[in-house]
Amino acid sequence: MSYQSETKLMDENLTLASLPQRTLDGWHRFVASGDHELLRSLLSEHIVFRSPFVQSPIPGRPATLLVLTTVVQIFENFRYHRTFVGGSHDAALEFSANIGKWQLKGVDLIKFGEAGEMIEFEVMVRPIKALAALGEEMGNRIGPQLSLLKQAAGAQGSL
Numbered sequence: 001m002s003y004q005s006e007t008k009l010m011d012e013n014l015t016l017a018s019l020p021q022r023t024l025d026g027w028h029r030f031v032a033s034g035d036h037e038l039l040r041s042l043l044s045e046h047i048v049f050r051s052p053f054v055q056s057p058i059p060g061r062p063a064t065l066l067v068l069t070t071v072v073q074i075f076e077n078f079r080y081h082r083t084f085v086g087g088s089h090d091a092a093l094e095f096s097a098n099i100g101k102w103q104l105k106g107v108d109l110i111k112f113g114e115a116g117e118m119i120e121f122e123v124m125v126r127p128i129k130a131l132a133a134l135g136e137e138m139g140n141r142i143g144p145q146l147s148l149l150k151q152a153a154g155a156q157g158s159l
Helices: 003-011 018-033 036-042 061-074 128-157
Strands: 043-050 076-087 090-099 102-112 118-126
Touching: 018 036, 018 061, 018 076, 018 102, 036 043, 036 061, 043 061, 061 128, 090 128, 102 128, 118 128
Parallel strands: 043 118
Antiparallel strands: 076 090, 090 102, 102 118
16 A cells, blocks of 8 residues: 555544444443443354454454453453544544553454444553453453353364
């Protein structure tokens, strides 16, 4: 892509399509409430979750529900700062939170399907010490359960 093409993209006024926007609004309600059933309704059955801890993606709604409902319990002082729209079905949400003594910054990258449901959810977090603290806490709370869900999803994918 040339510099002119990149500049043109940055100058466009991009907005989410109406169904993804409705889902994103629901996501913000979930973050505020922790409502597990609300989150379930926002996720595709075949969502792919990409964690900052593991190289391979984590497939499926059950594993994504487990991760996201747990992390909202762990984060303290969580808040979103900015939303970036990359097209009618792509958004990035910048956030900050605390975990123990560590302050972190991060980005949620969300891709929406045609029906507005979340089909990909990727998380990036910094600094490394905050990420390590988050990984330790997540492992303590859901490590074995998440491993079983990943194995089950892998077995289903190979059938």
